[in-house]
Amino acid sequence: MSTSAPIVPSPLVEAATPSFSPLYQQIKSLILQSLQAGEWKPGEPIPSEMDLAARFRVSQGTVRKAIDELAAENLVIRRQGKGTFVATHAEQNVQYRFLKLVPDSGDTQTEGPAERTIVDCKRLRAASDVARALALRTGDAVLQVRRVLAYAGVPTILEDLWLPGTPFKGLTAERLREWRGPMYAMFETEFGVRMVRAQEQIRAVLPDASQAALLSVSVATPLLSVERIAHTYNDAPMELRRGLYRTDTHHYRNALG
Amino acid sequence: MSTSAPIVPSPLVEAATPSFSPLYQQIKSLILQSLQAGEWKPGEPIPSEMDLAARFRVSQGTVRKAIDELAAENLVIRRQGKGTFVATHAEQNVQYRFLKLVPDSGDTQTEGPAERTIVDCKRLRAASDVARALALRTGDAVLQVRRVLAYAGVPTILEDLWLPGTPFKGLTAERLREWRGPMYAMFETEFGVRMVRAQEQIRAVLPDASQAALLSVSVATPLLSVERIAHTYNDAPMELRRGLYRTDTHHYRNALG
DNA sequence: CAGTGGTCTAGACCACTGG
């Protein structure tokens, strides 16, 4: 079969992606579009490599390379003998994948999940910095949530987070309190929003009086300030999160490769 | 050609890696051994895929998959039309790849390289914590270096670092001061030690009096404490580094994927 | 057992680099 002509009788690929790029990249972005459109939900299997190869009229190897990249970006999980599945934050394995604060002991297992307290959850208009971070306009409706996470009874994390009002319509403090499991898993199943990438800016700061009170520390205790912007598919920002971490019994762990 | 029998007439692979694993993994670890042994130096090209395929008696595709993984781990860099090269910290492109502190403006370009001051460089016996981090015994010889990095005249980073005495024999404050370019590049060319991976533990702390003086801040200024352990090939720890970062004009940036 | 992803091969052609 010829290679130079990108597929023989099928406009499936060429139509969707006019400008040239390798076939497997085109396939990748087509799969990405399906993921984004919700054709397959988090946790569900996507079609087999053979099926996708038939659908796109390419060889299995080309589909394979496309899926390889999606798997490398944690958008999809391969399971030999079973299939390829849409990644989810509900996965036992990769729960709290974005939380880099670990106990100094390293035993993230024995510590168990945090005790969560929703301090506040209200609807308000976005200030300019929040709007900028979420790619909204100043004054647009946003949800603001404040919560505290405690480990072994010790309040360790204080988080303020802002969500765009439209996709998260209906989110309340009660629904947050009722939910068992990672917040990002809730966003997936309740609002169809999957966080796939994020970036954090970390600083050392001193808390103000109210922050210090919520974390049971003095205002002279240095804390880690972690500002995160989380993105969905296509890199649209969907969450701004400002965290204050106590680092007397925990530390932020980062791997450099 | 048969697939199940890992290679036909060649003991090259089986001999080196007795326990079973995919062929491309065996090839990968063989290449890794050559990198580790210094068969090809940082910046130099490794043999072409065809050459390696011939050497190991496997197909080009199998070598390709092995190199793909090495490239994904930043051990090697592929350049279309030119070859595959041993990665180096001297590379203009990926210089200071392990330094995550960036100016708040984001303009890491306009800021330029830091002004470096070697405060101290002495040979001493490893304390127990340093020994443990470097996989040495307490009392073994280590080098301790203290330096300050300043941006636009503002001292921003204070680093203490410990290196095992044996591989870094002959390292002096003078040689450090003379060197132009990243310290890790110097380790490569002068001592044959290439840092390939590292992990960092980050905390918020207050400086003691001497630290505060070196950074021109008060002892009440919260700072980022960054403890790094850097590893060579085969994950042998080769450096312990304790940094204090000012985060009034800079921040630690981290990407979560 | 059939179906899935995982490995391996052989061969073709493309895109880029340098002499």
Place this chain on the structure above:
DNA sequence: CAGTGGTCTAGACCACTGC
């Protein structure tokens, strides 16, 4: 132009899963 890595194919067989 020859040599490099990059893409694509077709087909074989392996390893694992679940019925």
